[in-house]
Each structure stands twice: as structure tokens, then as C-alpha cells.
Amino acid sequence: MLKIAGIEFGGGAPLNRRAKRACVNRAGAPWLLLAAVLAGMPTDSARAEDAPATPKDVQAKLTYCEVCHGVSAQGFHGYYPIPRLAGQQTEYLQNQLQAFAEKRRTNNIMLNVSHVLSPAMVAGLAADFKSLDPKPLGGGPKDLVDAGKKIFNEGVPSVNVPPCAGCHGPDAKGNGPFPRLAGQLYDYVASKLTNWDKERGQNPQKPDTSAIMEPIAHNLTQPQIKAVAAYLSYLE
């Protein structure tokens, strides 16, 4: 168990080399270093069994995922905004499914979905989602896009909000444990950022990568959140 700034880190997931370099290159921002250390911790194995997943099994499960997440995983407005998974980073998807299964991320529906998935199935699904590239649904207020772009690329230094592009990349495609945000649903992004600390990192004994976003989500105002979400919702 690692302890940084009074917080113990036992969870997290391996970070690929490019992501590590991206973090270390910005040594001026301590929270980025924290991300690198945190993400470099070994992954806990939550699922004991590992049944093989045939291509047919994966295809059937994919169809099931796409009932809610959209036929090309472009996201869908059900009763809730259901996020785009197309083009998502495989490592992020795997981390989130594990977070749902361990109730570090609270969502009853996704808890039930995730806890029956074998690691082989998760890997198969994540690879398939990563390969999809449908057009964004869009739908964010267009008049907020310019303001959102500025926040995304430059941050809001006066209130200690770093540029989103620092971790999510200039095109918001993400990298390893950092999720792709390009084309994500406007109302989904807005609701996640607004409720960050009520939905993510819900096991204080097992802090995870969601801790990186926590202070940022906290510092962003509602108008700033909406602007960033609007910008992202149109990015291809």
C-alpha cells in the first residue's frame, strides 16, 4: 500500500509507456505525477475465474451492450444519458468495469452487467469498442463550444483547473487509463463532472484513478462544465 499526501493507494491500473511519458513530461503539475504513480500500481485481480470467450460469445454480448449504448456504441439517450463507448481506451473500459463490479463506481445497472463478465470477455469487448468510430451524437449548445475549447486546451489557471488536454490529449482521444472524451454525450459529461465524488472512488480503502479528476471536477463551475461538455460532444 502506497501513501501519498495522506491518501493510501492500493488500486489503480498499469499505465502504458506513452501515457507515463506524457505525465512525467509535465513534472510541474504534481497531480500529474500522482497520476503516474497511482496508475503504475499493479492491478488487483477481482475475478477469480477466467473462462474463454469465443467470438460468438463476444458478438452476442456486444449486441447486448449496444441495446443501451447505441447500435454503433455512439451513446444513447435512454432514461439516463448512456455514454458513448466507441473509440474508448481499452484500459479505461476495463478499469471502469472493475470499478462497477467492486462498487468503487456506483451504478446498479452496470454492477449487474459487469459482475458476470470474465476477464477474457472484457478484453474482447474493450477491443471491439475501441475499433468503432461512428460520428458523435452532438447535441451540446453550440454557443458554448468556443468557451469549452479554451478551457479544454488551456485550463482555468486562476482556479487551479489544469488543461484537460494534458491527460486526455489535444484531440480528447485519451490514452490508456485516461478516457477518450471526444464525441461523448453532452449531458453525460455534465452529469459525471457534477456528481464526480458521489459516483466515483466510493471505497476509501481502495482509492483508484478517479482521485485524479476529483479536485478538477470540484473546481469547475457549472457554466465551465457545460462549456467543456458542449465542446467535447462535437469532437470526432
Next chain:
Amino acid sequence: MRVTGRGSSGRAAGTRLLLLPAIIAAAFAGAARADDVQGKLGYCKDCHGVAAQGYRGYFPIPRLAGQQSEYLENQLRAFIEHRRTNNIMFNVAHTLKPSMVAALAADFQALNPPPIGGAPKERVAEGRRIFQDGVPDANIAACAACHGPDATGRGEIPRLAGQLYPYLIKELVNWGHERGQNPSRPDTSAIMSPVAHSLNKSQIEAVAAYVSYLK
């Protein structure tokens, strides 16, 4: 001059003749008048129940009360375009102007009678589980994700709360034969297609029982 519909029987025939162009113009161009909407609403309720709570005619006739207006409008269009097959509703739908459809849909959404009920109560607990959690092992998505935890629906996604037990069973069993019947014009019914296909008869009955009692 106000153009009156019902209650104008006392007027002279000549006056009616003069009004005819105005009536025709209103019918083709204007918004549906309140009288017309009430008249049409009464007609819908002949079959769908006096408070649109649904009715067991020869067929189970669905509850429309509290239904999402966007869903109602979509379905009426689907009947007209034969994407959803139902001869009676085809004939009903293809005479409705867009303004009438909008007014009817708003009226139905505002109604809130108690559910008819009548489904086997011993299936409700199982149905609740399927509705809220899905059946992940069988790749059946949680109904609540799209229809909402209270089955009230949203926008193009229908309310299911209080829907008739036999109607729900009939729709889910026959989904592939009744909905999305124009392959060159896929519609939102495609979303439910794999779900309806994956549910077995017993699971369908359980879910139908659960939502039929929801207020």
C-alpha cells in the same frame, strides 16, 4: 366571426354555406380546434378506455394515459407508414393531421388513472428483478436503463408503468412481426428487437406482471 362546430345546428342553412370555406380552410391549414380534439379524444377512448387506462377488447388495447408524447407521435407515424402493422390503427392514424396528433398526445400524457392491474401477483417480484437488473448472463439489458426506474419512459422511449399485462406479452412475443416492418426504413423499434428476442416466455410474463401494477 367565430367558427363553431358542435351546437351550431340552430343556424340557418345559408350561414352554414357561407362558413364552409372557412371550415375547410381550418381543417387543412389551422391548428386542431379544442372541440375537434375533444371529439377525437372521445373516439380514441371508445377503445383505449374512458381515462385511456387501457381496455380488454377482443384484443388487449393499450393504456395511453401518461404515455410519452414523442412515443405516441412516432407510433402513429409508424402505423401510417406500415412500419408497425395494425390495420385498425392504420385507418385511425392516417386521417390525423399533425396538429391533431400533437394535441392528442399532450392530452394523453396528462392523464393519470390507476393501472387496471389483473396480472398474476406471484410473478411481480421476479419481474421487478428483470426490469431493474436485466438478466446479464442471458444478455438481457435492464429495462430500467431506458424506460427509467419507475417505468415512466422518456421522449421516444415509452412509459410502461400500468400497461396492460396481456398487451405487453403480445408485443414482446410478436416484436419481430409487428414492429420495424420496413427494412429500408429502420426505426427505434430496432433497439428492442434483440431484447424481445432474448427474453423467454416466462421472463416476458414476469416483467409484464411487474410493470402492469406500477403507477
